[in-house]
Amino acid sequence: MNNNKFTLRIxxxxxxxxxxxxxxxxxxxxxxxxxxEISDIKTSVSEAVTNCNVHAYPKSIGMVYISCEILKDNVIxxxxxxxxxxxxxxxxxxxxxFTTGGEERAGLGxxxxxxxxxxxxxxxxxxxxxxITMKKKISQKDNAR
Amino acid sequence: MRxxxxxxxxxxxxxxEIDHHSARAMREEIDKAIDFNMPSLLILDFxxxxxxxxxxxxLVMGRFKNLQxxxxxxxxxxxxxxxxxxxxxxxxxxxxxxxxxx
Ligand SMILES: Nc1ncnc2c1ncn2[C@@H]1O[C@H](COP(=O)(O)OP(=O)(O)OP(=O)(O)O)[C@@H](O)[C@H]1O
Ligand SMILES: [Mg+2]
Numbered sequence: 001m002n003n004n005k006f007t008l009r010i011x012x013x014x015x016x017x018x019x020x021x022x023x024x025x026x027x028x029x030x031x032x033x034x035x036x037e038i039s040d041i042k043t044s045v046s047e048a049v050t051n052c053n054v055h056a057y058p059k060s061i062g063m064v065y066i067s068c069e070i071l072k073d074n075v076i077x078x079x080x081x082x083x084x085x086x087x088x089x090x091x092x093x094x095x096x097x098f099t100t101g102g103e104e105r106a107g108l109g110x111x112x113x114x115x116x117x118x119x120x121x122x123x124x125x126x127x128x129x130x131x132i133t134m135k136k137k138i139s140q141k142d143n144a145r
Numbered sequence: 146m147r148x149x150x151x152x153x154x155x156x157x158x159x160x161x162e163i164d165h166h167s168a169r170a171m172r173e174e175i176d177k178a179i180d181f182n183m184p185s186l187l188i189l190d191f192x193x194x195x196x197x198x199x200x201x202x203x204l205v206m207g208r209f210k211n212l213q214x215x216x217x218x219x220x221x222x223x224x225x226x227x228x229x230x231x232x233x234x235x236x237x238x239x240x241x242x243x244x245x246x247x
Contacts, residue, residue, distance in 0.1 A: 014166035021196075039227040046198040050165040104172065106202040108235050115234055 005069040040116035048080035056084025086126035155184035160193035163201040
């Protein structure tokens, strides 16, 4: 299964958020994850894709690129990329409760991704876009189940 | 979304997935019910919620602020393990009583 991968390109419509997380979860299923691991992956993908829809392309529809790859040792790598506005100060953006999204956003998307995945890398350029790269090792079958 | 009210207590049974896509309609419906019933306690029941991300946290925090105007309290009941985990991460237990599901 090593090196198995796929890429998905979808418009930044909110109705695609569910499609994106379910698709990644279905791909991750080949690693035989626990229900909790599947839920963590779904939630993290939802956070990253929602950020593209809400923040990267606030006034228009742009494309969101999602790619997933199975690495060695049962690790899944998930990349979510947009060509939107970019993040001015990444360190500030990652702070829990920091949001530019107004009243109805909690500013916890990055905190959720960080707590559910093993690593979250953010690279961004203002006016160019943002790439979120997340990795998670899926527990092996014989481990505590 | 099912709503039941006994005067003081307003119970709203949320269902389906709570994400950025669905949160807006839920927010509008909950706020309408709060404005109409003016409860002293709002119970949001999560039994039938199958997914929630940070949009759900925003939804809960926003409703908490809304209730605070009248000094009303907020309870979140029947939280699945995954949803409970997200609520705790957000520190929602400081705003609302959290109750796990069976
Ligand atoms: N893809 C992106 N493009 C541009 N800005 C982004 C992107 N992702 C995040 N940001 C910025 O980082 C901030 C923090 O993101 P985070 O997901 O933690 O919180 P939020 O989206 O504001 O709220 P929540 O996720 O809790 O609904 C956002 O408010 C936004 O300013
Ligand atoms: Mg977010």
